[in-house]
Each structure stands twice: as structure tokens, then as C-alpha cells.
Amino acid sequence: MELTAAITHEGEFFVARCLEVDVTSQGDSMDDALANLKEALGLYFEDENEPFDPSHPIVTTFQLSA
Numbered sequence: 001m002e003l004t005a006a007i008t009h010e011g012e013f014f015v016a017r018c019l020e021v022d023v024t025s026q027g028d029s030m031d032d033a034l035a036n037l038k039e040a041l042g043l044y045f046e047d048e049n050e051p052f053d054p055s056h057p058i059v060t061t062f063q064l065s066a
Helices: 030-047
Strands: 005-010 013-018 024-027
Touching: 005 030, 013 030, 024 030
Parallel strands: none
Antiparallel strands: 005 013, 013 024
């Protein structure tokens, strides 16, 4: 299964979010955050009873006036 992760640097940690499923994890490095996200997703799908069809999100950037 191919999923998409968005990884951001927040304070001392890197935060990895799966864009297809509402699962997030963190780590001391990008690699740690991604490894932790994979582990969290494994546990999520282990407990998930619903069938999952990963439709890939459309990712874009936009401007916001503050």
C-alpha cells in the first residue's frame, strides 16, 4: 500500500502526518518520524475493521492574507 506523508519541523521534533488517514507521529529526525508513522499506521490498520481504499490526495500550496 502506498501512502503519502507530510513531514514538518515543529520545535525540537519532526512531525509526520499521513495524508490519506488521520494518523500522526513524531521523532527526533525525519527518518525517526517516518519510522514512527509507519509503526502507528501498522497499529491503526491492525485495529481498523473498515475496508480502506487509499485515494491519493491532491496536495497544493496557497496564499493566505493575515
